[in-house]
Amino acid sequence: MIVNCPTCKKEIEYSTENVFRPFCCKRCQLIDLGQWANEEHAIPSGANKDAESSMNIDIEDIEALLAQQEKDFFKE
Numbered sequence: 001m002i003v004n005c006p007t008c009k010k011e012i013e014y015s016t017e018n019v020f021r022p023f024c025c026k027r028c029q030l031i032d033l034g035q036w037a038n039e040e041h042a043i044p045s046g047a048n049k050d051a052e053s054s055m056n057i058d059i060e061d062i063e064a065l066l067a068q069q070e071k072d073f074f075k076e
Contacts (some may be wrong), residue, residue, distance in 0.1 A: 007031050 003014045007028035014021050023029040035041050 001014045002011055003022055004010065005012055005024040005028050006022060008024060010024045012018060012021075012024045018024075020026055020029050023032065032041075
């Protein structure tokens with residue numbers, strides 16, 4: 001199968017013989033790794049929204065959640 005290198009767009013054969021697949025060479029592989037390390041690439045996720053919303057819980061909400069537990073550690 002012929003694919004384009006994600007970094008330089010050069011056409012290469014995607015096979016087990018190419019140890020740098022899907023890249024054409026070690027240089028392109030390292031460029032891509034550097035872009036991930038510099039956070040130039042990212043996988044979108046909702047994790048940041050969840051982290052922000054969990055920080056907005058006040059003490060009353062926490063106490064209400066604990067009171068709902070059947071085996072509450074703090075009641076014994």
